[in-house]
Amino acid sequence: xxxxxxxxxxxxxxxxxxxxxxxxxxxxxxxxxxxxxxxxxxxxxxxxxxxxxxxxxxxxxxxxxxxxxxxxxxxxxxxxxxxxxxxxxxxxxxxxxxxxxxxxxxxxxxxxxxxxxxxxxxxxxxxxxxxxxxxxxxxxxxxxxxxxxxxxxxxxxxxxxxxxxxxxxxxxxxxxxxxxxxxxxxxxxxxxxxxxxxxxxxxxxxxxxxxxxxxxxxxxxxxxxxxxxxxxxxxxxxxxxxxxxxxxxxxxxxxxxxxxxxxxxxxxxxxxxxxxxxxxxxxxxxxxxxxxxxxxxxxxxxxxxxxxxxxxxxxxxxxxxxxxxxxxxxxxxxxxxxxxxxxxxxxxxxxxxxxxxxxxxxxxxxxxxxxxxxxxxxxxxxxxxxxxxxxxxxxxxxxxxxxxxxxxxxxxxxxxxxxxxxxxxxxxxxxxxxxxxxxxxxxxxxxxxxxxxxxxxxxxxxxxxxxxxxxxxxxxxxxxxxxxxxxxxxxxxxxxxxxxxxxxxxxxxxxxxxxxxxxxxxxxxxxxxxxxxxxxxxxxxxxxxxxxxxxxxxxxxxxxxxxxxxxxxxxxxxxxxxxxxxxxxxxxxxxxxxxxxxxxxxxxxxxxxxxxxxxxxxxxxxxxxxxxxxxxxxxxxxxxxxxxxxxxxxxxxxxxxxxxxxxxxxxxxxxxxxxxxxxxxxxx
RNA sequence: GGCGGGGUAGCUCAGUUGGUUAGAGCGUCGGAUUCAUAACCCGGAGGUCACGAGUUCAACUCUCGUCCCCGCUACCA
Numbered sequence: 236x237x238x239x240x241x242x243x244x245x246x247x248x249x250x251x252x253x254x255x256x257x258x259x260x261x262x263x264x265x266x267x268x269x270x271x272x273x274x275x276x277x278x279x280x281x282x283x284x285x286x287x288x289x290x291x292x293x294x295x296x297x298x299x300x301x302x303x304x305x306x307x308x309x310x311x312x313x314x315x316x317x318x319x320x321x322x323x324x325x326x327x328x329x330x331x332x333x334x335x336x337x338x339x340x341x342x343x344x345x346x347x348x349x350x351x352x353x354x355x356x357x358x359x360x361x362x363x364x365x366x367x368x369x370x371x372x373x374x375x376x377x378x379x380x381x382x383x384x385x386x387x388x389x390x391x392x393x394x395x396x397x398x399x400x401x402x403x404x405x406x407x408x409x410x411x412x413x414x415x416x417x418x419x420x421x422x423x424x425x426x427x428x429x430x431x432x433x434x435x436x437x438x439x440x441x442x443x444x445x446x447x448x449x450x451x452x453x454x455x456x457x458x459x460x461x462x463x464x465x466x467x468x469x470x471x472x473x474x475x476x477x478x479x480x481x482x483x484x485x486x487x488x489x490x491x492x493x494x495x496x497x498x499x500x501x502x503x504x505x506x507x508x509x510x511x512x513x514x515x516x517x518x519x520x521x522x523x524x525x526x527x528x529x530x531x532x533x534x535x536x537x538x539x540x541x542x543x544x545x546x547x548x549x550x551x552x553x554x555x556x557x558x559x560x561x562x563x564x565x566x567x568x569x570x571x572x573x574x575x576x577x578x579x580x581x582x583x584x585x586x587x588x589x590x591x592x593x594x595x596x597x598x599x600x601x602x603x604x605x606x607x608x609x610x611x612x613x614x615x616x617x618x619x620x621x622x623x624x625x626x627x628x629x630x631x632x633x634x635x636x637x638x639x640x641x642x643x644x645x646x647x648x649x650x651x652x653x654x655x656x657x658x659x660x661x662x663x664x665x666x667x668x669x670x671x672x673x674x675x676x677x678x679x680x681x682x683x684x685x686x687x688x689x690x691x692x693x694x695x696x697x698x699x700x701x702x703x704x705x706x707x708x709x710x711x712x713x714x715x716x717x718x719x720x721x722x723x724x725x726x727x728x729x730x731x732x733x734x735x736x737x738x739x740x741x742x743x744x745x746x747x748x749x750x751x752x753x754x755x756x757x758x759x760x761x762x763x764x765x766x767x768x769x770x771x772x773x774x775x776x777x778x779x780x781x782x783x784x785x786x787x788x789x790x791x792x793x794x795x796x797x798x799x800x801x802x803x804x805x806x807x808x809x810x811x812x813x814x815x816x817x818x819x820x821x822x823x824x825x826x827x828x829x830x831x832x833x834x835x836x837x838x839x840x841x842x843x844x845x846x847x848x849x850x851x852x853x854x855x856x857x858x859x860x861x862x863x864x865x866x867x868x869x870x871x872x873x874x875x876x877x878x879x880x881x882x883x884x885x886x887x888x889x890x891x892x893x894x895x896x897x898x899x900x901x902x903x904x905x906x907x908x909x910x911x912x913x914x915x916x917x918x919x
Numbered sequence: 920g921g922c923g924g925g926g927u928a929g930c931u932c933a934g935u936u937g938g939u940u941a942g943a944g945c946g947u948c949g950g951a952u953u954c955a956u957a958a959c960c961c962g963g964a965g966g967u968c969a970c971g972a973g974u975u976c977a978a979c980u981c982u983c984g985u986c987c988c989c990g991c992u993a994c995c996a
Binding site for chain 2: 456457459460461462463464465467468534535537538564565603604607608609610611612617620621623624625627628629631632633635636637639640643644683684687690691694697698700701702704705706707709774776778779780834835838839840841855856857858859860861876879880882884885889891892893
């Protein structure tokens with residue numbers, strides 16, 4: 236029975252963690268947001284002797300993996316094998332205690348997700364839509380947006396992807412690209428009709444409203460608010476299939492060459508992995524109302540776990556819904572956003588090599604500084620300080636001085652307890668409060684506060700010891716000395732259990748040092764955990780100081796990343812294919828002067844400009860508002876493409892285009908004559 | 920622009936249904952101490968609670984407006 240569920244509404248816990256995508260490693264952002272809190276939660280529940288399974292796995296489908304495979308000339312399976320193994324191994328070594336860590340490329344998962352789809356299909360839960368998509372006739376395959384490159388219609392970058400131009404950051408549709416090209420064969424793709432199935436999320440709006448907005452007001456504000464925002468913006472049908480050959484095949488006739496869209500199959504991975512763990516007994520973990528389902532995720536996943544997956548489960552009909560989705564915000568690194576592509580991260584597998592047997596320090600720092608209510612910053616300096624002045628100075632030091640004194644005065648045996656004085660009594664009373672205090676906090680997902688309370692017990696120990704001064708009383712009052720060492724040792728024993736969810740490796744070490752077996756959470760809080768005469772082992776340091784040099788090594792590593800990012804940051808795009816003079820001559824580019832400029836209401840980037848082109852005065856809408864203040868550009872002479880077909884933007888006819896140069900940081904600059912000339916002068 | 924989250928001591932965060940001098944840890948300064956990994960213990964300094972207005976006997980806490988940070992979303996010819 237947990238502290239917050241006195242009526243025993245729930246008999247068991249099913250705890251899942253977001254499936255890491257198997258095209259890269261796991262970094263501190265993932266750990267702080269998802270894996271560390273989830274592991275703490277599960278370890279705690281186990282100590283409470285609750286029935287709990289902890290389910291994880293790798294997400295191995297989706298287009299990015301196929302692209303990476305192609306780039307390296309290996310199969311997608313090779314890619315996911317590589318990263319799945321790295322991730323699985325580093326989780327193990329880091330002490331994330333999954334009951335199962337499997338993968339979505341498993342047979343079980345293919346069958347489970349395929350059956351899930353079929354059930355929804357047969358029950359008429361999908362709608363079908365036919366649309367036009369690019370098709371590569373040489374490779375005989377439909378092309379995902381990512382598989383198509385072409386010229387960005389906006390900035391002219393020739394290597395824009397079908398979903399996004401990385402040069403200007405614009406998100407695109409593949410059909411927007413000029414000169415589209417298949418990255419599979421290099422062929423020019425053609426449009427072809429294709430059929431897909433959609434989950435009409437809009438039909439679940441009433442259900443979601445009631446389930447979340449009415450019945451789960453206790454969810455974290457960031458999660459609840461985000462859901463509310465999504466629901467109120469209106470939900471759209473979402474495609475659940477794609478034309479791709481890497482993934483779970485769509486299990487119906489006429490769906491050759493189609494797979495389940497990765498967002499559809501990935502959350503079903505939680506179910507598949509449970510089945511793999513408990514083939515005969517999995518259903519009670521997913522279909523019994525007395526099971527508490529909890530998803531640990533990062534904030535980027537809120538929509539999938541609170542809106543989409545529950546709608547899928549609801550559509551299926553026989554599943555329970557998550558009871559809570561404690562999503563964390565993001566962790567930054569030394570002031571900058573963590574970024575895989577810029578290699579701005581502390582990778583778990585590298586940490587484990589650089590700091591062998593120091594898992595608990597990272598666990599501690601990431602928990603103490605977890606982005607529970609807002610984005611937070613990880614710095615190596617803070618890592619060092621928290622280790623040196625909290626783990627070493629408060630926790631490690633208390634344990635060490637107690638054990639050393641026990642050996643010094645009592646030959647390593649627990650001394651007997653005599654008549655208690657007021658301080659003894661007060662201390663014993665306070666010890667009693669910790670299991671429930673920490674338990675309550677953990678059950679309500681307040682991990683950093685729970686950790687803080689655990690440390691407070693060590694603070695209590697230090698204070699108790701200092702006030703008793705056994706190093707003085709040993710010469711004058713042996714009974715006092717016996718009491719103060721006995722009670723200090725009882726605090727050590729309590730800590731040995733209470734710290735286990737947070738600092739499992741050190742807890743184990745401490746348990747060995749004082750010769751006890753792990754107890755359950757309800758046995759803790761007492762001051763008779765160690766009997767008189769109980770033998771304890773020699774003192775061994777739980778934590779060691781981290782010197783400046785080690786921290787410098789890490790910050791230098793990051794500095795290097797920053798340097799090399801700077802150098803590699805900008806690569807001029809390749810020259811486009813040759814054109815004839817006539818092609819160029821078709822473009823009518825003129826000098827013009829900005830007469831008026833104002834922001835287009837309800838937009839962030841758009842300015843409405845009035846330009847004197849020498850030919851006429853015309854209106855042009857331009858997406859430059861982030862870089863220019865309207866008043867300051869009036870009078871500026873610019874280059875204007877005047878014979879571009881007009882286009883309506885936000886209800887305004889835009890007649891032409893202002894030519895801009897884009898710097899590597901995305902900043903836009905006017906392309907202007909370097910001396911004033913007449914308006915309407917041809918640029919050639 | 921719309922929606923959501925956040926803006927409290929140098930740093931990281933708590934602040935219950937609005938109610939006495941706004942709290943904690945770390946950092947810093949001073950003291951005490953020596954069992955302990957220059958650690959522990961005691962004490963001090965440090966905040967017009969983003970800004971402005973309003974409701975109220977009383978606002979960090981409620982209402983409105985403004986600014987800043989993060990995310991989602993629209994827009995970028």
